[in-house]
Amino acid sequence: MYSPRNVSVSISPSGVIVEGYSVTLNCISDSNPPSLNISWFKGGTFVGSGRIYSISKISSDDSGEYKCKSINKNGEKYSDNVTLNVMYPPRNVSVSISPSGVIVEGDSVTLNCISDSNPPALNFSWFKGGTIVGSGRIYNISKISSDDSGEYKCKSINKHGEKYSDAVTLNVMYPPRNVSVSISPSGVIVEGDSVTLNCISDSNPPALNFSWFKGGTIVGSGRIYNISKISSDDSGEYKCKSINKHGEKYSDNVTLNVMYSPRNVSVSISPSGVIVEGDSVTLNCISDSNPPALNFSWFKGGTIVGSGRIYNISKISSDDSGEYKCKSINKHGEKYSDNVTLNVMYSPRNVSVSISPSGVIVEGDSVTLNCISDSNPPAEISWFKGGTIVGSGRIYSISNISSDDSGEYKCKSINEHGEKDSDTVPLNVMYPPRNVSVSMSGSGVIVEGDSVTLNCISDSNPPALNFSWFKENETSAVGSGQSFSALQSGRFYCQAHNQHGSQRSDAVTVTGEAFINTPCIFTSFISLES
Template sequence: MGSYHFRFRTTDNVWGTSATSYTLSLSLSGLTARVTPPTVTKGGEVILFCEISCVPRPPIVWFKDGQPVPKPKFHATIQDAGSYQCAVKGRETWKSAAVRLDVQYGPQNVVLSVSPQGDVVKGSSVTLSCNSRSNPAIQSYILLKDNTVVAQNEMFTISNIQPSASGTYSCQAKNNIATATSPGVTLNVHYPPENTSVSVNPPGEVVEGSTVTLTCSSDANPPVDDSTWYRGSNPPVDTYTWYRDGGSTAISTGPQLVKDNVSRADSGQYTCRGTNKHGSQPSSAHSIDVLYAPVNVSVEVSAPDGAAGGSRVTLTCSSDANPPVDNHNYTWYKSTPGSSSPLVQVGSGPVFLASLQPSDAGLYVCHTRNSLGGGNSSTEVLLRVVTTNNDALISGVAVSLFVLILVIPVAFWVRRKRTNAVQEPASVPGVSGRGLASVPGVSGRGLASVPGVSGRGLASVPGVSGRGLASVPGVSGRGLASVPGVSGMGLASTQINSGQFHSRLLVPPSPHWCEIA
């Protein structure tokens, strides 16, 4: 093939083409190229044969798509497909007509692609596309997930993708030569934390002084690999955050919250929040209820105003405990002051009623117990009861009358003596006094006293000393009438006032104690 010009010459004239050229395709009819077989499967044997009419046969060279072919016999590859020509060596510009070699092969370079690229987030849409090269063309595509067929299309779209769609995907391409499978592509569906929860170890009751571990867990992708138990509004990425009693400030960080030597102050509602780059979720509240034995046991004493003999004093016991102390686990014990006898149980329940009788006098103790142990009251209650009986009343009246009988004559005698001698007071023989006559053998200041009894200003029961009050025989006290053998200070006692008897109950601060007259 090329551009040719010609001219003719005779003896008289010369003519020909000068400006116009003609393109002609020339081939040598004596050269014919053949490819055997013309269609071959990849890897099959191919033989190139060039027919020539020249004798003897000259050396032959081959060309493929204009490029020299080293050998006329070879095993076909995909790259061997194309147009072949032969020529006489040394006359390479004169080539035979071209013949074509078709090399067929199964799917090559099968690739599965995912669109869009990047993180695949729950709820989004994803398209999977399968591509390959083959000869002849692909007849079918099959999409596999974890080696299970999910679609039979070259392109597959998953809408509103869920975590369950995560897995390894591959594509199979098939033609009449072979079937080929793409490399696996991992589809990892991301989502924020779900099912966030708190577990406690050891399970069951949490006893004061023990160690308790709270663990936060969730289902998330990417996983929540750190935990933060804190009170803040901007948690870091991929963390757990812990809160207490609905607070918004973190109290700790890490997947576990460990409480050593747990105390009642640690009781409360605990929650954790799992967070990754796609969102966060709080757990439901988990209650920690720290149990402890009774503490701060105390007793309160109350009585009606003007309580008299036979009235009731209410003793109320209370304590701090978890679980709370049941009513039947309050126990009251009593001991008598000055007695070596041990405490004796006298009642149960948080409230104990004591009568104002001599038999109820004593030391009262409240004991409490729950499932973790018991505790005694920190305040012991000492109850003193003083009674006024008929004998004391008769003695008091008799003594008063006796004193009046003695005082009246002495008063007249003193008046007469002052008339005779103003500067020198008269005294009963053997009795000393200042301003008043006294019963012989009795000393006093200003008042007559029962013989053999000293006192200041009041008559007392014989053999009893006192200041200002009449006391039960054999009992000493300052301002109080007491149960025999019992002394007391600062409590109200029976008083003689215009022939009437009054009773009062005073309850001073701890230790609690009562005295009734």
């Protein structure tokens, strides 16, 4: 009798054991009496009894060191350990990402394929989406970009099978890029329209902070910038700035070109100073509009006189003086300028004299001479009687006119551009007879049968044509006509008449002695008495 010895374990099947197989361990023991009490151990743990230890559908958990203990009444003995090494395809395949936190464009990133398999997998494939992108347990991406964002997984392969990991997401953060501005409406923008600018930005995380600039001046914030009832003042270059925690970027400039009808229409005159008859003058229609006006009309008063931005008048005359305006037209509307005045300067012309009253002028009347002159600027006036200057001013007045004022008058019209004389006009002052006197013709000797001729001298205008002769102290005329023959002695006077009045002369004395039928001499003495 002897206790167990040569205790060993046989494994069936004897080759490679793959997960899922059925495996039998047999405890072989030499003892006498034969051992009937067999115990099985995995590691130090009791797992079963009996000469045979069977494992159906073995798993990797069953891998380990096994031994049996053979016992008879004479003693016991352990077998040496045998190893069950259960092969299995990959499982628990996963991907770890390093660094594990936020990934920013430009970082270096490592993906590690973690796999549980027996034997260990040596073959790994990497997929982005459905596309293979690499192999090996480690997949490195240096200077990662947003294009590398996406879902990644690995496939672990050993001789017993393969398995994919779950997909992991690489979410690459990056600052804004491809920043641009869209304009709505996208076509022609007319003053008064509502316009929306939209800042389009590619960034991760999406930008939430936007600033709007017109030129270099900030004008708003937010992804959308609205302009209601846009005006030409809103024309210009706009851009937006997109900002996230990783950086910022400006868009390119976009231009808002606001169309509007003409406004601020005005006329400039060249030359800008005094315009003198004969000058060449240019009128320029200045207009603010978008698009620029190409259609212009010119008006003098209410009459159209030309077209085009420029209106030229060569050798301008006074007839061209007046109020001018232009009309500026584009496809969006039209507008008139304010009136401008062309005031053409010229030297005096059409100079004439009018007399008031216009009819017969009688001594004692008040007479006004008016110098009529066409000139620009108005002329200064000088008055001449004959060649002598007698006054100035447009009006030359003579109150209580006398015959001494008769004569030829003219006015001279003078301005800074020249001078001109009127034609002469006569002032013919009418007056009743005056300075009436009587003159006698003959030797002074009156012989019987002779007569003394008296002549009535008168100063009047018009000359007196009607004369009456009277003998002093008699009421009836004794004669008429400028000459009167006195046939008797006495005191005689004449009275001269024209349509403006009459005047009598002083009386003259006619004296005479007669010697009838004798050869004596009759001598007459005639004296003038005042």
